[in-house]
Amino acid sequence: MIELDGLTKRFGNKLAVDRLSCRIKPGMVTGFLGPNGAGKSTTMRMMLDLDNPTSGTVRIDGRHYRELDEPLKHIGALLDAKSMHGGRSAYNNLLCLAQSNRIPASRVSHVLDTVGLSAVAKKKSKGFSLGMGQRLGIAAALLGDPEILMFDEPVNGLDPEGIHWIRNLMKTLATEGRTIFVSSHLMSEMALTADHLIVIGQGRLLADTSMADFIHENSRSFVRMRSPEQERLRDLLYAEGVVAVESGNGTLEIDGEAPERFGELAARHGIVLHELSSQRASLEEAFMQMTAGSVEYHAHSEAEAGPPPPAGPRWGEQWDRRTGSASGAGAPGATGTPDAPGQAGPGAGAPGETGPGIGATDDGTKGV
Numbered sequence: 001m002i003e004l005d006g007l008t009k010r011f012g013n014k015l016a017v018d019r020l021s022c023r024i025k026p027g028m029v030t031g032f033l034g035p036n037g038a039g040k041s042t043t044m045r046m047m048l049d050l051d052n053p054t055s056g057t058v059r060i061d062g063r064h065y066r067e068l069d070e071p072l073k074h075i076g077a078l079l080d081a082k083s084m085h086g087g088r089s090a091y092n093n094l095l096c097l098a099q100s101n102r103i104p105a106s107r108v109s110h111v112l113d114t115v116g117l118s119a120v121a122k123k124k125s126k127g128f129s130l131g132m133g134q135r136l137g138i139a140a141a142l143l144g145d146p147e148i149l150m151f152d153e154p155v156n157g158l159d160p161e162g163i164h165w166i167r168n169l170m171k172t173l174a175t176e177g178r179t180i181f182v183s184s185h186l187m188s189e190m191a192l193t194a195d196h197l198i199v200i201g202q203g204r205l206l207a208d209t210s211m212a213d214f215i216h217e218n219s220r221s222f223v224r225m226r227s228p229e230q231e232r233l234r235d236l237l238y239a240e241g242v243v244a245v246e247s248g249n250g251t252l253e254i255d256g257e258a259p260e261r262f263g264e265l266a267a268r269h270g271i272v273l274h275e276l277s278s279q280r281a282s283l284e285e286a287f288m289q290m291t292a293g294s295v296e297y298h299a300h301s302e303a304e305a306g307p308p309p310p311a312g313p314r315w316g317e318q319w320d321r322r323t324g325s326a327s328g329a330g331a332p333g334a335t336g337t338p339d340a341p342g343q344a345g346p347g348a349g350a351p352g353e354t355g356p357g358i359g360a361t362d363d364g365t366k367g368v
């Protein structure tokens with residue numbers, strides 16, 4: 001279990017994380033979502049004691065990271081796959097990490113096997129592809145066989161087979177009762193992997209809910225009908241007291257209704273239908289809707305912005321009414337500069353730890 005209480009991080013004038021409180025529970029995959037610059041990485045770094053909170057606390061199984069005897073045995077993390085020592089082999093990178101955390105060397109071969117890198121174990125990691133680097137980072141996270149695992153964008157650079165593999169790995173680890181916390185920008189992937197979601201925007205908690213509830217509460221469900229006799233159909237629906245909105249391409253949309261009723265109605269009146277379908281927004285649409293007011297970095301060209309939304313009342317408007325949020329708000333912010341010196345460094349404070357801990361390599365750079 002990871003517990004955040006009022007976790008706050010300020011970089012100069014920039015409030016990166018704003019009084020974040022939540023529990024990340026064992027036995028499930030918890031997805032961590034937020035637009036660019038929302039504060040996800042900063043939150044994860046504070047969980048690993050790589051950044052000092054301005055205020056608030058993080059507890060890992062009831063204790064601060066620094067109080068964990070051998071941190072890698074409690075929490076494993078993939079934050080930055082490129083942080084391994086490039087001049088060392090995959091095996092030696094992991095061996096150094098194992099030795100400095102009193103983890104048996106036998107675990108090195110075991111985790112290399114788990115991530116599918118046994119064949120290249122003796123190869124220098126600087127020659128690794130992005131996907132191989134990700135796998136090596138995941139191996140490092142698994143090294144101490146920890147109960148808590150944290151992955152920041154784990155599918156970056158992975159091919160479809162690799163994405164499938166990491167998805168199953170996370171689910172299996174969760175089934176074993178571990179706490180799995182994962183951030184990703186790939187919504188379709190998150191929808192397939194996560195059981196629970198924590199969503200932040202501009203450092204603040206926007207949602208802490210099950211995946212099913214998140215999609216249900218933040219997306220519009222509607223029936224889509226398309227007919228070569230659209231006017232007749234619309235008149236018929238109107239006579240039945242049903243509000244149908246034209247949405248282009250000859251389709252009509254009806255909010256929150258069951259399709260059976262309209263199929264039967266059309267059949268009774270001999271109206272030909274070319275489409276009758278039940279629609280629900282995807283996680284991606286639900287996420288974009290929820291975070292619309294807290295997106296910091298917007299695309300401004302027409303091409304980037306995509307086609308204009310179809311006419312008629314949209315579920316976004318409904319959401320804005322509920323929350324009072326203004327869609328599309330937020331000026332482009334400044335890109336961050338490195339944190340001030342003096343923050344908790346690699347493997348900071350772990351009692352008796354002589355080498356790198358989580359988040360550190362022995363050359364002092366951030367690692368896993």
Ligand SMILES: Nc1ncnc2c1ncn2[C@@H]1O[C@H](COP(=O)(O)OP(=O)(O)OP(=O)(O)O)[C@@H](O)[C@H]1O
Nearest residue numbers: 011016036037038039040041042335336337338339
């Ligand atoms: N070391 C730093 N110094 C100053 N500002 C920083 C620093 N690190 C992060 N920031 C700022 O804090 C905010 C949160 O950044 P963070 O990297 O945590 O967001 P994120 O949600 O992980 O973004 P992304 O999805 O783009 O990776 C951003 O506005 C960022 O510019």
